[in-house]
Amino acid sequence: MRKIQLFLAFVLLPMMAAAQTVKSPNGNVALTFTLSDNGRPTYEMTYKGRAVVKPSHLGLELAKDRHASKGKDETDLMDGFKITDTRVSSFDETWKPVWGETATIRNHYNELEVDLNQPSSDRNIIIRFRVYNDGMGLRYEFPQQKALNYFLIKEEHTQFAMAGDHTAWWLPGDYDTQEQETQQSKLSEIRARFNKAVNWDNSSVAVFSPTGVQTSLQMKSSDGLYINIHEAACVNYATMHLNLDDKNMVFESWLTPDATGLKGCMQTPCTTPWRTVMVSDDARDMLSSNLILNLNEPCKIEDTSWIHPTKYCGVWWEMIVGKSTWNYTDEYPSVKLDLIDWTKAKPNGRHAANTAKVKQYIDFAAANGLQQVLVEGWNVGWEDWANMWKADVFDFVTPYPDFDIKYLNDYAHSKGVKLMMHHETSSSVTNYERHLPAAFALMNKYGYDAVKGGYVGDIIPRGDHHFSQAMNDHYLYVVKEAAKHHVMVNAHEATRPTGLCRTYPNLIGNESARGTEYEAFGGSRPDHTVVLPFTRLQGGPMDYTPGILETQLKTWSDNPNYVHTTLVGQLALYVTMYSPLQMVADLPENYAKYMDAFQFIKDVACDWDDSRYLEAEPGDYITVARKAKGTDNWFIGGKCDENGHKSVVKLDFLDKGKKYDCTIYADAKDASFDKNPKSYTITKKTVKRGDVLKLAEAPGGGFAVSLMAR
Ligand code: NOJ
Numbered sequence: 001m002r003k004i005q006l007f008l009a010f011v012l013l014p015m016m017a018a019a020q021t022v023k024s025p026n027g028n029v030a031l032t033f034t035l036s037d038n039g040r041p042t043y044e045m046t047y048k049g050r051a052v053v054k055p056s057h058l059g060l061e062l063a064k065d066r067h068a069s070k071g072k073d074e075t076d077l078m079d080g081f082k083i084t085d086t087r088v089s090s091f092d093e094t095w096k097p098v099w100g101e102t103a104t105i106r107n108h109y110n111e112l113e114v115d116l117n118q119p120s121s122d123r124n125i126i127i128r129f130r131v132y133n134d135g136m137g138l139r140y141e142f143p144q145q146k147a148l149n150y151f152l153i154k155e156e157h158t159q160f161a162m163a164g165d166h167t168a169w170w171l172p173g174d175y176d177t178q179e180q181e182t183q184q185s186k187l188s189e190i191r192a193r194f195n196k197a198v199n200w201d202n203s204s205v206a207v208f209s210p211t212g213v214q215t216s217l218q219m220k221s222s223d224g225l226y227i228n229i230h231e232a233a234c235v236n237y238a239t240m241h242l243n244l245d246d247k248n249m250v251f252e253s254w255l256t257p258d259a260t261g262l263k264g265c266m267q268t269p270c271t272t273p274w275r276t277v278m279v280s281d282d283a284r285d286m287l288s289s290n291l292i293l294n295l296n297e298p299c300k301i302e303d304t305s306w307i308h309p310t311k312y313c314g315v316w317w318e319m320i321v322g323k324s325t326w327n328y329t330d331e332y333p334s335v336k337l338d339l340i341d342w343t344k345a346k347p348n349g350r351h352a353a354n355t356a357k358v359k360q361y362i363d364f365a366a367a368n369g370l371q372q373v374l375v376e377g378w379n380v381g382w383e384d385w386a387n388m389w390k391a392d393v394f395d396f397v398t399p400y401p402d403f404d405i406k407y408l409n410d411y412a413h414s415k416g417v418k419l420m421m422h423h424e425t426s427s428s429v430t431n432y433e434r435h436l437p438a439a440f441a442l443m444n445k446y447g448y449d450a451v452k453g454g455y456v457g458d459i460i461p462r463g464d465h466h467f468s469q470a471m472n473d474h475y476l477y478v479v480k481e482a483a484k485h486h487v488m489v490n491a492h493e494a495t496r497p498t499g500l501c502r503t504y505p506n507l508i509g510n511e512s513a514r515g516t517e518y519e520a521f522g523g524s525r526p527d528h529t530v531v532l533p534f535t536r537l538q539g540g541p542m543d544y545t546p547g548i549l550e551t552q553l554k555t556w557s558d559n560p561n562y563v564h565t566t567l568v569g570q571l572a573l574y575v576t577m578y579s580p581l582q583m584v585a586d587l588p589e590n591y592a593k594y595m596d597a598f599q600f601i602k603d604v605a606c607d608w609d610d611s612r613y614l615e616a617e618p619g620d621y622i623t624v625a626r627k628a629k630g631t632d633n634w635f636i637g638g639k640c641d642e643n644g645h646k647s648v649v650k651l652d653f654l655d656k657g658k659k660y661d662c663t664i665y666a667d668a669k670d671a672s673f674d675k676n677p678k679s680y681t682i683t684k685k686t687v688k689r690g691d692v693l694k695l696a697e698a699p700g701g702g703f704a705v706s707l708m709a710r
């Protein structure tokens, strides 16, 4: 009897510590932590009393360290914990982003810190929860201690038990790409739909489970709750996927492995990224949420004066469409770069990045108020860039003989324009890091202040994945090195963003999803751009490259494909797809055909003092009004799926007593993305606060409105 009493007092009772609940500042979100009976950390989450995450376990499985543990099995950080302390605190601060959707952002949460000890290993970990009005973040923290110095992660087992068979907007799990089409299905249908999702463009190379999905994952419950799972501040850690137990509707974290299969190499003190669950009964709150940014650390760059939002055009779309080439010659020089005499190479006559053409693009940018001109294919190596042995293809400093780097930069600067650098690494990552100092020195020498990066193809060192811990370290290393050179970074094919642009605002863009380029490769569904703001954009802006007004590519090239929006739908994207970096992606000669519609692209801002999401439903429509930074001008964008949409926009956000010159770019009555994309109307009128605009969006279309204060 006494033995049982002692067991209860010293072993079981501390483990079964009373549940701790912390609520969001407005009380709508509640988070409860308990240790289950075997000392397993467990949490649950509700919104206005409704279950969002049912009781779910937390923990990490560790891998045996071949060298250090002398064959001894590693103790997992999964169970057998006791609570040593808990702390509840509150935080409320308003901060100013260097660029963003609003001039200020409020970071307001209540926090629960749970200190845990695992007696069997004498290890201490902390689980920290931050509860916001629109969701919560949790992370594991590993303080420095004798019993936990270095450790290897076999798998993180963070569960998210869903309360029902929700509708989900999901991408198939993949360690290397997120350039697939989003699938919309019930959670229970993911398994059956998975192969179709993966095979859509055949790009998936490392699928791990038929119920594995990527984040940010947007869901909607049958009773109207919008739930989003993602991560924030993924630093020195592998990108997280979610694997669904589709009998019980429980998601569990599934980290990206490295080439050896390990998922994390850790050294204390360290933390995991935040695991985030956003929730609301209003879809607009998903889009206006700043939860991911708030969970990232404040800006670490002291002088940010050189970081600036940018509209840019570029020598790009004509290569993507197939009319011209990145490479200078069609001869295949499979010899090392420095052995080639480029002045003797035979030009193919289709090399786009030549001095005369780039000059035309600079003139086009200068004439239309665009700040930069991207030039791809300026540097030697494109003849051989996709070979599978690509050890060291690009040096990032040697221009092709027909690209006069000094003259073009001088010419651009004389017109108030900058060239934008391009570094396609073809995923030869170690070599890129070796070339980086010289590459940035060249940029500084000629006055480039932004670089578009790229990671096409398999990672070298071989076997690693685009979303592994080491690759995530690499992308951030490039951003930090770039900051030292006052260079802004926009990397394509890199891992999906997790809000790090708050800490490093020179990270002005990423691709990390299916961009406009796919319209030239076969197309993306019309609902694609009314899903992305709910999913991919949660972690940071996307270089989506909108603005293709000549949507039917066959009118100017041999490419039979067409863009799956109306012309006006392309205008709307400048407002609905928030980014401080916006491409004006079509060719100058195509814009010349639609100068009246092009006016909106010239006028629209890409940095904002305020943003109001007016209407939203994932996969159906998004309407947003934004106030241009430092002005009284507003821009409104509406975008819809293949079904069209009718919007009623009440202008109650305008300043009282002011008059605005309003220009409405709308789909004409007979417009549609597939049959009649270029049928549009432009209407001008004067409006004031309280007026109402009724706007009809065509199938695959949208609308764009500019409101210039008088
Ligand atoms: C893929 C990128 O998404 C695209 O924008 C770029 O032009 C090519 N890679 C070549 O770097």
Ligand code: CA
Binding pocket: 179, 492, 493, 511, 515, 517
């Ligand atoms: Ca891409």
